[in-house]
Amino acid sequence: MGAERRSFKGRPVVPGSVSGVAAVSRGGFNTYASYSASLHEPSRRAVCADSGNEDLYGIDLAGKVLCIPGTIGSTSGGAVWQRLVAMGNAPAAVLFSGAIDPLAAGGLIVADEWSERRIVVVDGLGDPFLRSVAQGDEVTIAEDGEVVTGRPA
């Protein structure tokens, strides 16, 4: 875990203030492959089922702060976010180091507009963010898109 607290500024796409534990994917996040096993039954868990993701495979993503470069893969991934919110095992936030991709943006904005609860989304946090945030870090996100990672010294 990162020992130092570090601060990054991104653009709030779905604004909100929330904190949680980081789940970090250095490569593109395949939304449908990651959640394909978590869509059928309401559950408090959402274990990453993407065997191609060496960072996250087997890790429970429910309630986490997903830290990713962008999303990849099937366009079915768009509907996944709304479903996760409905079942209660969505991530608390999704943080993008790059500019948000259309597949992720559409899915996360649909989830926000058509659900009661929101997944906070910030993009454009930059490559240094994704390089420094570590699996299990505490991440705090502010309404204005400021993201603080790491643990207090």
Add this chain to the structure above:
Amino acid sequence: MHLTRHEKAALAGADGPVVQKVMRTVIRQGEALGAERLVDLTGPGHLVIAYAIPGIGPSLEMLEELVAAGLRTTFPFTVDPRPPLDHEDWALDERQIVALEEMYRDQPRYEELLLQLGLRDADAYTCRPSLAEVGNVPHRGDALAWSESAAVVYANSVLGARTNRNGAIFDLLCNLVGKAPLSGLLLDEPRRATWRIDVRAAEPPLPQLLGIAIGRRVLSDVPLVTGLDRFLDPDLDPPTRDYLHELGAAAATAGAVGLFHVEGITPEAVEAGDRILAPDHRASVIDDEALEELSTSFPVLWSRPDARPEKCYLGCPHLSLEQVEWWAASIGTALRERGRDHVAVPTTISVAPQTLARLRDPGSVAGDLEAAGVMLSAGCPMQLFDRDLAAGSAIVTNSTKLRAYTNARFFTDRRIVHILATGEI
């Protein structure tokens, strides 16, 4: 964002609260993507939302809400394949049949709602909408809001239409208001190649593998692929179209590739020549050695890795008529050489409903395949793996896309033919 008077009125609620919510969703997406305005769609949609399972498509409640508000797409749309509810074509056991029936108990109502929202007809279910017999073939320069990653990348790359990689549900909302954010692949500059990928291969590389290699390399960028023009037809004959379709499907699986160019072959690369490359593009080489390494690198996810193959699924995405004819001829030859009349592994080939009808024409190959024990379906194999329905089965496939989303094991086309003739890997 600059909005027209009509868009502003819809956003303010002039057309009712549901249209307001749809319009707000589309506009928020435009803001997130930095669009200056929305663009009117010029052709029918192809959507990924074919399944009555929330999370893969919209919920029944959401569709009911859209229908009740009187919304209907500007153009009749096509959608992805139906779930594999034609049990007899998939050699399913009783447990799998019961589970599928339960999972898809809302499918009839779901399909009724899709028809009311503008689905073209009750057979408009395939992931190959641009096959001639299916007939959702975009024109060059069309502004579209498509989903289904394989269909999107084909429409952009091979047909020169313009669509972003839209997600499930958002695709439907755009087509209901007939608009999409003018951003990404709908614009000129983002269609230029930011990668040059030089393919060095003695023979045409397997597109299923080359696509994965390209997708991993470029992720969401646009590549210009060189070195393939000597293997492919610049007039885009059916084998070339099938090759490029498989290449795109794989690239969109391993990455987020929504558009690729092939030097001397795809329309925008032919027209622009070297100018298709952005000035600060990156470059990379993919050679035979890298592809060979890739083909043996996929993990074996079978519960018993040394199991004999139990089933084979071909057609993810759906195969064309010519591809099915290739399989029929190859399987037939391999069986004859070994003095067999049936495939050693139960096999299902998935095709569009319209392709299936053509295959059943007198003199076509459906009879030969079925006589050899090969089943044909217009369904989608992917859904057989949901809820671990096929977790215990040793399934082989020639699709790197199916492999990526399931525990099916990938083999090359030639290897699959061998497996079907012998039952052995």
